[in-house]
Amino acid sequence: MSAPTPPGHAVADLLGLVALGELLAFDRMAADARLAPDLRRRAALSEMAAAEIANYRRVADRLTALGVPPDDAMAAYVMPLQAYHDSTEPRDWAEAVTKAYVGDAITDDFLRGIAVALGEPDRQLVLDVLHESRYAEFAAAEIRLAVAADPTVAGRLSMWARRLVGEALSQAGRVATADHGALTMLIAAGGDVDVAELFRRLTAAHTARMAAVGLNN
Amino acid sequence: MSAPTPPGHAVADLLGLVALGELLAFDRMAADARLAPDLRRRAALSEMAAAEIANYRRVADRLTALGVPPDDAMAAYVMPLQAYHDSTEPRDWAEAVTKAYVGDAITDDFLRGIAVALGEPDRQLVLDVLHESRYAEFAAAEIRLAVAADPTVAGRLSMWARRLVGEALSQAGRVATADHGALTMLIAAGGDVDVAELFRRLTAAHTARMAAVGLNN
Numbered sequence: 001m002s003a004p005t006p007p008g009h010a011v012a013d014l015l016g017l018v019a020l021g022e023l024l025a026f027d028r029m030a031a032d033a034r035l036a037p038d039l040r041r042r043a044a045l046s047e048m049a050a051a052e053i054a055n056y057r058r059v060a061d062r063l064t065a066l067g068v069p070p071d072d073a074m075a076a077y078v079m080p081l082q083a084y085h086d087s088t089e090p091r092d093w094a095e096a097v098t099k100a101y102v103g104d105a106i107t108d109d110f111l112r113g114i115a116v117a118l119g120e121p122d123r124q125l126v127l128d129v130l131h132e133s134r135y136a137e138f139a140a141a142e143i144r145l146a147v148a149a150d151p152t153v154a155g156r157l158s159m160w161a162r163r164l165v166g167e168a169l170s171q172a173g174r175v176a177t178a179d180h181g182a183l184t185m186l187i188a189a190g191g192d193v194d195v196a197e198l199f200r201r202l203t204a205a206h207t208a209r210m211a212a213v214g215l216n217n
Numbered sequence: 218m219s220a221p222t223p224p225g226h227a228v229a230d231l232l233g234l235v236a237l238g239e240l241l242a243f244d245r246m247a248a249d250a251r252l253a254p255d256l257r258r259r260a261a262l263s264e265m266a267a268a269e270i271a272n273y274r275r276v277a278d279r280l281t282a283l284g285v286p287p288d289d290a291m292a293a294y295v296m297p298l299q300a301y302h303d304s305t306e307p308r309d310w311a312e313a314v315t316k317a318y319v320g321d322a323i324t325d326d327f328l329r330g331i332a333v334a335l336g337e338p339d340r341q342l343v344l345d346v347l348h349e350s351r352y353a354e355f356a357a358a359e360i361r362l363a364v365a366a367d368p369t370v371a372g373r374l375s376m377w378a379r380r381l382v383g384e385a386l387s388q389a390g391r392v393a394t395a396d397h398g399a400l401t402m403l404i405a406a407g408g409d410v411d412v413a414e415l416f417r418r419l420t421a422a423h424t425a426r427m428a429a430v431g432l433n434n
Binding site for chain 1: 237240243244247248250251255256257259260263264266267270271273274277286287288291292295
């Protein structure tokens with residue numbers, strides 16, 4: 001069953017959120033790359049950042065094609081997304097890769113969940129801008145290395161990951177307000193999206209990911 | 218006439234310099250993007266930064282293929298290149314785009330000049346990582362806008378550009394020392410590279426570029 005086409009401004013709102021998420025993820029990962037212990041790792045996180053901006057361009061171009069200036073579509077989300085990043089500035093490399101690992105995965109789960117509410121070509125676009133798995137593998141390997149080198153790090157990173165999720169949820173509430181309910185309407189219009197179920201799946205997947213790198217939820 | 222093949226470690230030294238230049242240019246442009254007056258411009262400079270890291274990956278992969286860990290090839294240049302960026306931190310958007318405009322162009326002139334000293338596939342690789350002209354066009358347009366909005370800005374940006382070139386030349390001396398003369402040897406081995414002539418061309422091209430955006434050399 002294909003979903004009914006959601007109203008255009010709700011689609012633009014969602015794409016605006018996705019675009020700004022990528023623009024700010026680029027900005028923060030690029031800055032966090034300075035925390036890397038060597039140039040190889042610094043380059044790896046820099047490349048993860050660069051992938052975000054390539055995806056930003058695709059989403060921004062789609063907004064322009066829809067007749068919506070990307071800046072307008074993004075404006076409402078600047079405060080909550082900036083607040084998320086400001087409140088979760090990593091203090092070291094392990095925190096930086098944990099933030100990338102946790103943040104990318106939750107973003108992808110959210111995008112997969114929301115894609116079903118979209119008509120084409122937006123559905124495919126949102127699926128196309130999911131993060132490449134090699135980036136998650138790199139981040140996971142770095143977290144495992146940090147934990148292996150010092151087992152006490154696991155507790156600190158577990159707490160850090162909980163804070164990341166907590167801050168993300170807190171700002172998600174402000175995002176829902178910021179867009180005047182367009183995203184909620186989009187989800188409702190999609191029909192196929194069960195918000196409670198989406199939230200349950202997001203949480204379960206996050207717990208599994210934490211366990212996979214030796215952290216506790 | 219094709220150039221004699223330069224010694225392998227000189228090629229690795231040159232590629233290490235190119236790779237680190239790209240990694241640090243990525244880092245600084247990504248940070249400078251925060252100075253943008255709106256999200257569209259911020260994204261544009263972020264995309265310029267992302268292009269650097271894509272080129273970094275190509276050069277780093279070539280170093281790995283040559284059996285040289287990229288970190289080793291880059292190590293000697295960290296101090297002078299970092300010093301260049303530390304001493305030329307833009308204070309506003311106009312200075313940021315001027316730095317990108319001036320820095321990218323001089324880098325490209327240097328790469329074109331040095332490429333003739335290299336054998337294949339390194340010669341083509343170095344030519345491939347030249348900056349796309351659309352980035353220079355974006356930066357030039359931004360400089361012209363800033364000067365048009367406030368003619369007194371031309372004087373300040375002209376002075377800023379002179380400082381950029383001065384700091385670059387000052388660090389270039391340290392680069393030549395840092396690599397124990399390998400680059401100099403490479404240039405000498407290339408035969409086709411006339412250093413004085415290269416320098417003269419670089420300066421003339423820079424002067425023309427300054428005039429093109431309404432600045433004085």
